[in-house]
Amino acid sequence: QVQLVQSGAEVKRPGASVKVSCKASGYTFTSLDINWVRQASGQGLEWMGRMNPVSGDTGLAQDFQDRVTLTRNTSINTAYLELGSLRSEDTAVYYCARVSWSSGWFFFDSWGQGTVVIVSS
Amino acid sequence: DIQMTQSPSSLSASVGDRVSVTCRASQNIINYLNWYQQKPGKAPKLLIFAAISLHSGVPSRFSGSGSGTEFTLTISSLQPEDFATYYCQQSYTTGTFGQGTRVE
Numbered sequence: 001q002v003q004l005v006q007s008g009a010e011v012k013r014p015g016a017s018v019k020v021s022c023k024a025s026g027y028t029f030t031s032l033d034i035n036w037v038r039q040a041s042g043q044g045l046e047w048m049g050r051m052n053p054v055s056g057d058t059g060l061a062q063d064f065q066d067r068v069t070l071t072r073n074t075s076i077n078t079a080y081l082e083l084g085s086l087r088s089e090d091t092a093v094y095y096c097a098r099v100s101w102s103s104g105w106f107f108f109d110s111w112g113q114g115t116v117v118i119v120s121s
Numbered sequence: 122d123i124q125m126t127q128s129p130s131s132l133s134a135s136v137g138d139r140v141s142v143t144c145r146a147s148q149n150i151i152n153y154l155n156w157y158q159q160k161p162g163k164a165p166k167l168l169i170f171a172a173i174s175l176h177s178g179v180p181s182r183f184s185g186s187g188s189g190t191e192f193t194l195t196i197s198s199l200q201p202e203d204f205a206t207y208y209c210q211q212s213y214t215t216g217t218f219g220q221g222t223r224v225e
Contacts, residue, residue, distance in 0.1 A: 045218040105171040107155045111164035
């Protein structure tokens with residue numbers, strides 16, 4: 001079955017960077033985009049960006065364009081989110097999600113378990 | 122960017138109730154609208170895509186309607202496992218979400 005398994009929790013200092021991984025299994029990794037979504041405690045879902053695993057092309061939400069890098073390693077079916085210049089407001093659960101398509105509509109049909117990132121001095 | 126606004130932000134309901142959640146888009150998104158359910162400590166789960174299409178395995182008590190800028194998620198008879206937070210998401214451009222509606 002389709003699985004997205006994310007890396008473990010991270011604690012970082014303000015100003016540092018964090019890199020979260022998302023390992024895919026159960027489907028052809030290069031066939032579908034991976035998106036990243038975050039959720040601060042008690043808050044809603046915030047879409048961060050998407051990546052095409054074949055080309056490496058990315059699209060980022062405006063709020064993250066200068067701090068987020070999305071990459072992948074197709075040899076190990078893994079996508080990565082790197083967020084730099086961390087601040088306390090970046091404390092959140094970060095999710096990867098697989099995009100699927102049906103007749104022109106896309107949706108996120110499989111999600112990772114989430115990675116907690118805490119930014120604290 | 123397209124803004125998604127849900128109402129209400131929370132609602133109180135009982136088992137067996139008919140429950141509706143509304144989502145409004147800041148511009149016409151035709152029917153590029155998805156609905157997700159999220160329970161505490163868990164990742165969201167897809168319920169409905171393309172505004173009205175039920176995702177595989179989702180109970181038929183869930184339904185979606187609407188087009189253009191206004192959409193509705195309806196639960197015909199609320200079950201104990203349906204107490205959760207529901208999010209809409211536009212798939213017309215990127216993947217921005219509404220702020221969520223907690224059903225409690």
